[in-house]
Amino acid sequence: MEQVIINGLYLGAQYALIALGLTLIFALMNVLNFAHGQMYVLGGFITYVIYGQLGLPFPLAVICSGLTLAAVGSVIERFLFAPVIKRSAREESTMLLAAAVAFFLDAIILLLFGEKQRGVPKIINGVFVSDSIVMPYDRIVVGVVAMAMIVAFMLYMQYSKPGRAMRALAQDRTAAQLMGVNVDRYSTIGFALGAMLAGLVGGLLVSITGVNSGIGGSISIKAFLMVMIGGAGVVGGAIAGGFILGMMESVGLTLLRNFGDVTYLVIFALLMIFLSIRPHGLMGKPWG
Amino acid sequence: MTARQKLGWVIASVAFLLVGVPLLISATGRTDLYYTLTTVALLSIISGGVWLTFYIGRINIGQGAFALIGGYVSAILVTQYGVSFWLTLPLAGLFCAVVSIVIGLPILRLRGVYFAMVTLTMTEVARLSAFALPITNGAKGIVNIPLPGAVTLFGVTIIPDFATLTNPRLAFYITSVVMMVVCFAFLYRLVHSRVGKICQSLQQNEELASSIGVNITYMRILAFAVSSFLGGIGGAMFAAIAQSMYPSSFGVQDSVNFMLNCFLGGLGYVLGPMLGTFVLYFGWDLLFKTGDFQLLIYSSILIVLMLVLPNGLLSIRLPVQKRASL
Amino acid sequence: MKDILEISNLTKRFGGLVANNNISFAVKEREILSVIGPNGAGKSTLFKLIASFLHPTSGEVRFRGQRISGLAPHKVARMGVVRTFQETTIFKSMTVRENIVIAHHLRSRASLAGFFLGTSTAQQDEEEFARSADEIIDFLGLGAYRHEMASNLPHGHLRALGIAIGLATNPQVLLLDEPFAGMNQEETKRAIEIVRGVRDRGITVLLVEHDMPAVMNISDRIVVLNFGEKIAEGTPKEIQENPKVIEAYLGVEDTAIGI
Numbered sequence: 126m127e128q129v130i131i132n133g134l135y136l137g138a139q140y141a142l143i144a145l146g147l148t149l150i151f152a153l154m155n156v157l158n159f160a161h162g163q164m165y166v167l168g169g170f171i172t173y174v175i176y177g178q179l180g181l182p183f184p185l186a187v188i189c190s191g192l193t194l195a196a197v198g199s200v201i202e203r204f205l206f207a208p209v210i211k212r213s214a215r216e217e218s219t220m221l222l223a224a225a226v227a228f229f230l231d232a233i234i235l236l237l238f239g240e241k242q243r244g245v246p247k248i249i250n251g252v253f254v255s256d257s258i259v260m261p262y263d264r265i266v267v268g269v270v271a272m273a274m275i276v277a278f279m280l281y282m283q284y285s286k287p288g289r290a291m292r293a294l295a296q297d298r299t300a301a302q303l304m305g306v307n308v309d310r311y312s313t314i315g316f317a318l319g320a321m322l323a324g325l326v327g328g329l330l331v332s333i334t335g336v337n338s339g340i341g342g343s344i345s346i347k348a349f350l351m352v353m354i355g356g357a358g359v360v361g362g363a364i365a366g367g368f369i370l371g372m373m374e375s376v377g378l379t380l381l382r383n384f385g386d387v388t389y390l391v392i393f394a395l396l397m398i399f400l401s402i403r404p405h406g407l408m409g410k411p412w413g
Numbered sequence: 414m415t416a417r418q419k420l421g422w423v424i425a426s427v428a429f430l431l432v433g434v435p436l437l438i439s440a441t442g443r444t445d446l447y448y449t450l451t452t453v454a455l456l457s458i459i460s461g462g463v464w465l466t467f468y469i470g471r472i473n474i475g476q477g478a479f480a481l482i483g484g485y486v487s488a489i490l491v492t493q494y495g496v497s498f499w500l501t502l503p504l505a506g507l508f509c510a511v512v513s514i515v516i517g518l519p520i521l522r523l524r525g526v527y528f529a530m531v532t533l534t535m536t537e538v539a540r541l542s543a544f545a546l547p548i549t550n551g552a553k554g555i556v557n558i559p560l561p562g563a564v565t566l567f568g569v570t571i572i573p574d575f576a577t578l579t580n581p582r583l584a585f586y587i588t589s590v591v592m593m594v595v596c597f598a599f600l601y602r603l604v605h606s607r608v609g610k611i612c613q614s615l616q617q618n619e620e621l622a623s624s625i626g627v628n629i630t631y632m633r634i635l636a637f638a639v640s641s642f643l644g645g646i647g648g649a650m651f652a653a654i655a656q657s658m659y660p661s662s663f664g665v666q667d668s669v670n671f672m673l674n675c676f677l678g679g680l681g682y683v684l685g686p687m688l689g690t691f692v693l694y695f696g697w698d699l700l701f702k703t704g705d706f707q708l709l710i711y712s713s714i715l716i717v718l719m720l721v722l723p724n725g726l727l728s729i730r731l732p733v734q735k736r737a738s739l
Numbered sequence: 740m741k742d743i744l745e746i747s748n749l750t751k752r753f754g755g756l757v758a759n760n761n762i763s764f765a766v767k768e769r770e771i772l773s774v775i776g777p778n779g780a781g782k783s784t785l786f787k788l789i790a791s792f793l794h795p796t797s798g799e800v801r802f803r804g805q806r807i808s809g810l811a812p813h814k815v816a817r818m819g820v821v822r823t824f825q826e827t828t829i830f831k832s833m834t835v836r837e838n839i840v841i842a843h844h845l846r847s848r849a850s851l852a853g854f855f856l857g858t859s860t861a862q863q864d865e866e867e868f869a870r871s872a873d874e875i876i877d878f879l880g881l882g883a884y885r886h887e888m889a890s891n892l893p894h895g896h897l898r899a900l901g902i903a904i905g906l907a908t909n910p911q912v913l914l915l916d917e918p919f920a921g922m923n924q925e926e927t928k929r930a931i932e933i934v935r936g937v938r939d940r941g942i943t944v945l946l947v948e949h950d951m952p953a954v955m956n957i958s959d960r961i962v963v964l965n966f967g968e969k970i971a972e973g974t975p976k977e978i979q980e981n982p983k984v985i986e987a988y989l990g991v992e993d994t995a996i997g998i
Contacts, residue, residue, distance in 0.1 A: 157526045159669075209719055217472060220529060221676055222719045224669050228712035236705060342665045346537040349530040357527065386545040393538040400531070401519030607854040607865070610833075610841050617830040624790065624824070625908050626816040626845035635851075 127257040129379050133372035135264055138271035139326055141367025143344065144351035145278060145360065146322030152295035152358035153315040156206060159223040162344030163230035164320050168194050168327025169336030170238045176332075177245035183332065190328030191321045198320025201226060202313045227341065234338045244335035267329050274325065275364060282360060291315050295358065353396060356409020365407055430590045435583060447582040451654065453694050454589040455647050458596045460674040460686035462643030465600065467680050468609070469636045470616035472525065475532030476644045477668035478539035479509040483645030484652035484662055488555040489548060491653075498561035499572065502649050509645030510638040521633040536668040543660035554659035561653055585654050592650070596643060597687060603639075604683045612636060673715070743768045743943050744789070744820070744912060748798035749808075751784050758784040760967045761798070766912070771934065771944045773954045776964035777987060782947045783916075785964065789945070790822035790914055791815040802912070817845055819911035823901040825920065831890040835900055838889050839875055842907035843868040875903050879933060895926045902933060906940075913937060915946040919953045931957050955979065963987070 143165060150158045158164075168190035176186035209222050249262040282288035290311045293301040302308050327336065351370045355362025370392070377388030400406075438446055459480055466473035483505035490496040490504065520531045543549045560575035575581045603609055614622040615632055623629050652658045674693055678685030696714075700707045744766035751759040759781045766772050774782050787793040789800050791812050799808040807815045830838050846868070847854070849861035876882055879899045884892055892900060898918055905913050918934060919927045927950065934957060938944050948954050954961060955975045963971040963978060965987040971978055978984055 151526070155526070157529060205716065205720070217676065217680075218719060220472065220526070221673065222716065224673070225712050225715035225719060228708060229716060232706075232709035232712055236709065343537060346534055346665065349534050353527070353530055353534070357530075387542065389538050390542040390545065393534065396531075396534075397516060397519050400523070404519075404522050405527075603855060606857065607841075607847070607861070608851050610837070611844065611851075613833070614830055614841050617832055618828060620792070621824065621828050621830065621904070623792075623812040624816055624822050625842045625904060626813045626821075628811070628813045630811075 128259065129375050130372075131258055131260055133375035134368070135260075135268040135371070136374055137368035137371025138268050138275065139330060139367075140347065140351055140371045141275055141364045142271050142278075142322055142326045143348045144355070144363035144367045145275065146319035146326075147345075147348045148352050148355075148358055148360065148363040149291075149322070150316055150319040151352070152360075153291060153312055154202075154206065154210065154219075156210070156219045157223060157349075158319070159220070159345055160201075160227040160230050160341075161319075161323050161348055162341035162346070163227050163234065164194050164197070164323035165327035165344045166234055166336060166338060166341045167197070167230060168324030169331040170234065170243070170327075170338075171324070172328035172331045173238075173243050173245055173336055177243070183248050187325060187328035191325040194324025194327075195317040195321035197324075199313050199317040201320070202316035206316070207309065207312065227345070231338070231341060234341070238338055240338050242335055242337045243331075245331055248332045263332055267333055270329060271326070274322075278322070279360065287311065287314055291318075350392070350396065353400065353406055356406030359406075359408045362406055362408035427590075427594055430594075431587060435586070444580075444582065447586045449694070449698065451582070451586045451589045453691055454586075454593040455650050455654075456671070456674065456694060457687040457690040458589075458593055459644050459647035460671045460678075460690050461596055461600055462640035462647075463671045464675045464678075464680070464683070464686040465603075465612075465636050465640045465643075467675055468604065468616060469612045469633055470524070470619070471521070471633070471637075472529040472672070473532050473637075473640065474529050474665075474668045474672055475535040476640070476671045477536040477663040477665065478532075479513065479641040479644030480648030480651070480667065481536075481539050481543060481660075481663040482512060483509050483648030484658045485543065485549055485555070485648075486645070487649035488558050488652045488658040492555055492558055497564070498559075498653055499564050502646055505649035506642040506645040509641040509648075513637050513641035514634055517634050517637040521630070521637060533665065533668060536663075536665050540660050540664050549658075549660065552660060554657055554662075555652075556657040558652060558656045558658070560656065585650075589650060592646070593687070597684065601683050741768050742766065743803060744945070745801040745804075746785075746789065746798075747801070749785070749788055749795050749800065750797045751781075751788055751793060752796045757967050759788065759795075759964075762964070762967075762969045763798075764962050764969065764972055766943060766945055767959075769938060769941060769943055770959040771938050771946070771957055772960050772962065773958040774945070774947045774962045774964060775949070775951070775954055779966075780964040781967040782964055784967075786822065786914060786916060786947050790820060792822070816908060816910075819909075820914070821905050821908045821910035821912070822914040823905040823916055823918075825916045827897055829889045829892075829897065829900055829904065831888075833889055834886050835881055835884045835889055835892065835903075836872055836876065836886060838900060839872040839903050839907050840868050842904040843871060843909075845908045846871075872907065875906050878906075878936065879903050880929075895922060895930075898922075898930065899933065902937065906937065906942075910942055912943045912945060915944060915948075917948055918946060919948055919950040922950075927953050 143161070146164075147158055147161045150156055150161075171190040171193050172183070172186040175181050175189050176183045205222060205226065206219060209218055213219070247263055249266060251262045253260045253262055253265060282292060290301070290306045291314070293304060293306055294308060294311050294315070298308065330336075347370065351366030352363060353366070354369050355364070355366030373392050373395075374388060377391060381388055381391065434450065438444060459476055462479075463473050463476045486505040486508045487498065487501040490501040491498055496504075516535065520528060523531060544551055549555070560581060561572070562576075563570055563574040564572040573584075575584050578584050604612070611622070611627055611632060614625075614627060615629055619629050648663060651662065655662075670693065674689035675686050676689065677693055678687065678689030697707070697711060700710055703710055742765040746765070747763045749759055749762045750757070762781075762785060774785060776782050784793065788795050788808070791800075791807055791810050791814075794809050799806050801807065802815075802818055802820050805818070807818060807820060830841065833841065847861075847864045849858055849864050853861045854864075876885055879902060881896060881899055881903065884896060889897075889900060902913075902915065902918065905915075915934065919930050922930060931953060934944060934946070946954075955978075958975055960972065960974055961978045962969060963981075963984050970983045970987060971981045973981070
C-alpha cells in the first residue's frame with residue numbers, strides 16, 4: 126500500500142509539472158497546446174545530448190533543456206500564435222495551428238534524433254529499501270526536484286511581478302490591459318514559461334524512462350486528462366489533476382494487473398462519470 | 414443552377430467515378446490509384462461525420478476512436494463469429510453510435526476546447542484499450558480477415574464473393590464510392606432540410622435554440638451518433654480492405670487529420686470534407702517522394718496556411734462553392 | 740381574469756448567496772406585468788427561474804396550474820412560456836427571416852424524420868412557417884431587413900428580432916428581458932407600441948426592466964424586488980407612492996450600490 130502511494134506521488138509530481146505548463150498557456154491565451162508533449166520530448170533529447178552524450182553534469186543539462194524550450198516557446202508564441210490569435214476570432218484556428226506545430230516539432234525531433242529509444246546513465250545508483258517501500262534513489266531525487274519546481278512555480282506566480290501580471294491576464298484579459306499590463310509581453314513570457322516547464326520535466330525524466338521521439342502525443346493526452354480532472358486554466362487544478370492521475374495510475378497498475386493494461390480505460394470511464402457531475406473539473410470555472 | 418441541372422451534375426459525377434475512373438485506370442495501367450482513391454472515399458466518409466459534429470458547434474477530435482472501434486467490431490464478428498461482412502458493416506456503425514450515445518451524454522455538454530480535449534483523449538484511450546483487451550488480441554491485432562463474401566437474395570447473387578474476383582481492388586473502389594455517394598447524399602439532405610437549420614441553430618446559440626423549444630440534448634446526441642456511425646462503417650471498410658486490424662490502425666494523428674480535412678474543405682459546406690480529404694491525402698502522397706522530410710514539409714505548409722489564412726482554411730471557400738454542384 | 744402563472748415561495752441560493760428569497764406573485768392572463776428593482780435585486784435570476792433556465796432551491800412556478808419548475812427549458816417553451824434575451828442573443832449567421840423561420844420549430848407537426856424526407860406534412864409546415872414569419876416581420880417593422888444577416892442589424896432592430904423570435908414560437912407567456920435597455924426616447928416609444936401589440940395578440944407579457952418611465956407607461960401591474968425579496972406589488976400608481984420602493988431606490992442612489 127505504501128509502495129502504491131509513493132509511486133503515485135512520484136508520478137503525480139512529474140505529471141503535475143507537465144499539466145502546469147499546459148494549463149498556464151491555456152489560461153493566458155485560451156490555446157490548447159497540442160505540441161506540449163513534443164516540447165517535453167524535445168527537452169528530453171536535449172538533456173540526452175548534453176548529459177548522455179557530451180557527459181556534462183545532469184543539472185546543467187536539465188537547465189539547458191528548460192532554457193532551450195523557453196526560447197522555442199517564445200518564438201512560437203511571438204511569430205505563430207500571436208499573429209493568428211490577433212487576426213482570428215475562432216478558437217478552431219489556434220487549435221489547428223497547435224496541431225500543425227505539434228506535427229512540425231515531431232518532424233524536427235525525428236530528423237534530428239531519429240526514432241530510437243534513447244537512455245542516459247543513471248544519475249544516482251542504488252535503491253532505497255525499507256519494510257514496505259522499495260524506491261530507487263534516482264526516482265526519489267527526480268520526485269523531490271519535481272515537487273520543488275512546483276513549489277517554486279507557485280511562489281513565482283504568487284509573488285513575482287510577472288507572476289502577478291500573468292494571473293491578472295488569466296483572469297480577465299481586457300481588465301488586465303486596462304490596468305496597464307503589457308498583454309503581448311506577458312503572453313510571450315507565459316508561453317515560454319509553459320514550454321520551459323515541459324522541457325524541464327522532459328529533461329528530468331530522461332534519467333529514468335529515457336526518451337523516444339514517438340511519445341509526444343501520449344504525453345499531451347495525459348496532460349489533457351489532468352487538466353480535465355482539475356479544471357482547465359487553474360493552477361491548483363493542474364496540480365490536483367496531476368497528483369490524482371498519478372495516484373490512479375499507480376493504484377490501477379496494482380489493482381488491475383490481472384486484467385491486462387486497462388487502467389486508462391477505467392480512468393477514462395471514471396472521468397466520463399466525473400464530468401457528468403462536474404463538467405468543469407474540480408476547480409475550473411463554469412463557462413458557456 | 415436549377416434543381417434539374419444540379420441533379421444532372423450529380424449523376425454525371427457519379428457516373429464518372431463509377432465508370433470513367435475505372436476506364437481511365439485500366440487505360441493507363443495505374444491500378445495503384447484504386448487503393449488511393451478508395452482510401453480517399455472512405456476517409457471522406459469518416460471526415461463527413463466529424464464535419465457533422467462541427468455543424469452543431471463541437472470540435473470533434475475523437476473520430477479515430479470510432480473508426481478503430483468500427484474496424485474491430487467488424488473484424489471480430491467476421492473472424493470469430495463467421496458473420497457476413499456486409500452485415501457487420503451496419504453493425505459496426507450501430508455499435509459506434511451506441512458507444513457515442515453513452516459517452517456523448519456526459520461530454521456533449523462541454524464546449525469548445527473542453528470537448529476537443531475529451532474527444533482527443535478518447536482516441537488515445539481507444540488505442541490503449543485495443544492493446545489491453547483480450548478480445549482485440551492486443552498488439553498482435555486481428556489478421557487474415559477474409560475478404561467480403563457473396564450476398565444472394567432469392568438465389569440471385571447481388572454482391573459476388575470478393576475472394577473470387579480477379580480484381581478485388583476495383584470491387585472495393587466501387588463499394589467505397591457508392592458508400593461515399595450515399596453518405597454525402599444523406600448529409601446533403603440533412604443539412605438542407607429543417608434538421609440542418611436546427612443543427613445550425615445549436616452551433617450559433619444553444620441557449621436561444623433551447624428557448625425556441627429545440628431539445629438541444631437530443632439534437633447533440635443525434636448528430637454525434639450519426640457522426641460516430643459514419644466513423645464506424647468507415648473503419649469497418651478499412652479493416653476489410655487491409656484484411657487486418659491493429660490498435661495503431663487509427664490513432665490521434667488520424668483524429669487530428671479528420672479534423673483538418675473538414676477545416677481545409679470548409680466547415681460551411683457539406684462537400685467540404687470530401688474536398689479537404691482529397692487535397693490533404695493527395696498532398697501528403699505527393700510529398701512521399703521527399704522521404705524523411707515529408708512530415709516537416711507537410712506541417713510547414715499547414716503552419717504557413719494558418720498564417721496566411723488565419724480564419725481557418727475556411728477562407729478557401731470559392732473552390733468549394735464551385736464543387737457544390739458535384 | 741384568470742392567473743396564468745403562479746410563482747409561489749420561490750427561493751434560489753447560489754452557495755451562500757440568496758439571489759431570490761421566498762418570492763410569490765401571480766401573473767394574470769393577457770396583462771403586462773413588469774418586474775423592477777435596483778441592480779443585483781435578483782430580477783435576472785427570477786427571470787431564469789420562470790423560464791426554467793435555472794432550477795429553484797425551493798418553491799415552484801406553475802403555468803395554468805401545472806408545475807414547470809425543474810423541467811428542461813425546451814419543454815417549458817413547448818408548453819407556452821418563452822423567454823427572450825438581453826442584447827444580441829440571436830442566430831448571428833442567419834438572415835433575419837431565417838432566424839424567425841427556425842424559431843417556428845415548436846409549431847412543426849412533422850417529425851425530424853419527416854423534415855428529412857420532405858413529407859407533405861413537412862412541406863405544409865414549411866409553407867406555414869414562411870407565411871407566419873413574413874407576417875411577424877411586417878408586424879415588427881423588420882421588412883427592410885428581411886434578408887439581412889442578423890449580425891448586421893442596427894441595435895434597436897436587434898431587440899425587435901429577439902421579440903420576433905419569441906413570437907414565432909407562438910407563446911402564451913412571453914418573458915422580455917430588458918426590452919428598452921440602451922434605447923433613446925424615440926426607440927423606446929416604438930418598442931412600447933410593439934410590446935402593447937404583442938399583448939393585443941393575446942399574449943401575456945412579463946418583463947424585466949430598468950427604464951422607469953417606460954415601465955410606468957406600459958405596465959398593468961408591477962412587482963418590485965430588492966435584495967432578492969419582493970417588497971411591493973401593485974399598479975404603477977400604487978408603486979410610485981409606495982414608501983418602501985422609494986426607499987429602495989433612494990438607498991441605491993445614496994450608496995451607489997451595484998453601479
